[in-house]
Amino acid sequence: MNVALLGFGVVGRGVYDLTLDRSDINIKYVVCLEDVTLPGVTVTRDYQQILNDETVDTVVEAMGGLHPAWDFVKAAIEAGKNVVTSNKAMAATFYDELLPLVQGKKVLFRCTAAVGGGIGWLSELGRVRRCETVLSVGGIMNGTCNYILDNMTRQGLDYDVALKQAQSLGYAEANPSTDVDGIDTWHKIILSSNVAFGVSLDKQSVPVCGIRNIQAADVAEFTKRGYTCKLISTGKRTENGFSAYVQPTLCKAEELEAHIPMNFNLITFEGASAGRQSLYGQGAGRYPTAYNVVQDLCDLLAGNGFYAPCTGTVAAKNDGLLRFYVRGASDAWLQSVTAESWGSGVVTGPVAVDEIHAWLKNHPDCFMAAIR
Numbered sequence: 001m002n003v004a005l006l007g008f009g010v011v012g013r014g015v016y017d018l019t020l021d022r023s024d025i026n027i028k029y030v031v032c033l034e035d036v037t038l039p040g041v042t043v044t045r046d047y048q049q050i051l052n053d054e055t056v057d058t059v060v061e062a063m064g065g066l067h068p069a070w071d072f073v074k075a076a077i078e079a080g081k082n083v084v085t086s087n088k089a090m091a092a093t094f095y096d097e098l099l100p101l102v103q104g105k106k107v108l109f110r111c112t113a114a115v116g117g118g119i120g121w122l123s124e125l126g127r128v129r130r131c132e133t134v135l136s137v138g139g140i141m142n143g144t145c146n147y148i149l150d151n152m153t154r155q156g157l158d159y160d161v162a163l164k165q166a167q168s169l170g171y172a173e174a175n176p177s178t179d180v181d182g183i184d185t186w187h188k189i190i191l192s193s194n195v196a197f198g199v200s201l202d203k204q205s206v207p208v209c210g211i212r213n214i215q216a217a218d219v220a221e222f223t224k225r226g227y228t229c230k231l232i233s234t235g236k237r238t239e240n241g242f243s244a245y246v247q248p249t250l251c252k253a254e255e256l257e258a259h260i261p262m263n264f265n266l267i268t269f270e271g272a273s274a275g276r277q278s279l280y281g282q283g284a285g286r287y288p289t290a291y292n293v294v295q296d297l298c299d300l301l302a303g304n305g306f307y308a309p310c311t312g313t314v315a316a317k318n319d320g321l322l323r324f325y326v327r328g329a330s331d332a333w334l335q336s337v338t339a340e341s342w343g344s345g346v347v348t349g350p351v352a353v354d355e356i357h358a359w360l361k362n363h364p365d366c367f368m369a370a371i372r
Contacts, residue, residue: 014290118288
């Protein structure tokens with residue numbers, strides 16, 4: 001296998017390192033903007049050079065973002081090259097175009113590292129689907145948010161202090177919006193649900209709420225009442241289709257999610273026959289993520305492509321009822337659904353997920369968490 005590696009940052013460098021001693025995977029090109037010298041590798045900024053080289057059968061995209069990553073991946077597939085990516089935003093955003101293109105060009109595509117980093121979550125879902133109906137998927141999918149919430153809970157830190165700590169350790173970017181606003185997790189639950197259920201979820205029908213507005217007083221109130229706050233993603237089959245959303249969630253002390261520490265992930269599926277099973281591990285990092293990229297390359301060598309068919313685009317229907325903690329806003333609607341007070345916040349009676357997320361759009365400065 002001759003590989004062109006797009007990007008030589010955290011993940012790209014990890015892939016290069018992990019394939020150095022392999023005889024079956026040869027990194028022939030690295031496409032990056034930096035001036036890097038690698039023995040036996042052509043480093044270039046000219047992507048057309050890869051497209052024109054018929055000996056390159058596989059492209060690994062480790063650039064991140066939507067463009068030019070998607071433009072390069074699309075061109076590679078159209079040129080008849082297999083593709084492996086760790087880019088959850090690209091895979092989720094262009095899902096409807098990506099899979100038909102792969103099928104039409106009869107090439108192989110995998111993106112295991114896009115969800116769960118080193119956990120191997122999507123490849124496991126592919127195995128599960130062979131003999132099982134997946135009823136639900138989800139869990140803790142973002143190590144940055146889990147690190148912040150874990151340290152706010154264990155150490156009583158303010159949000160800003162916990163965030164700065166995460167940034168100093170490299171768990172959070174200088175601009176942490178994608179993580180703390182839930183967008184990273186949103187892409188991951190969409191991609192996970194698509195694979196689990198064999199559909200393509202309409203992204204606009206999947207609501208998301210992050211942890212940006214949480215305060216130490218909220219966490220203290222939750223702890224007093226026996227709850228731990230985590231950013232939880234949910235995708236599930238329902239009586240009338242599928243439901244999917246991302247939101248801070250209060251987990252009881254006896255729940256496994258309540259005890260996931262630091263920047264670790266816990267991702268779970270429930271099968272009709274196998275029941276509930278969870279995968280735990282590092283959700284990011286150079287070598288954990290690169291490990292699953294290399295695993296995907298090995299799968300391509302074995303002729304294994306994407307994990308699930310796609311039967312069409314569907315909208316998520318989030319009409320299931322949950323109770324919610326809300327702090328930082330008050331209006332007639334919230335008062336009409338309020339059941340009790342918790343410290344400076346209130347707790348609603350059962351409210352539809354879609355309904356409260358629609359309300360939240362008009363109250364961007366308040367904090368909300370579902371109660372399990």
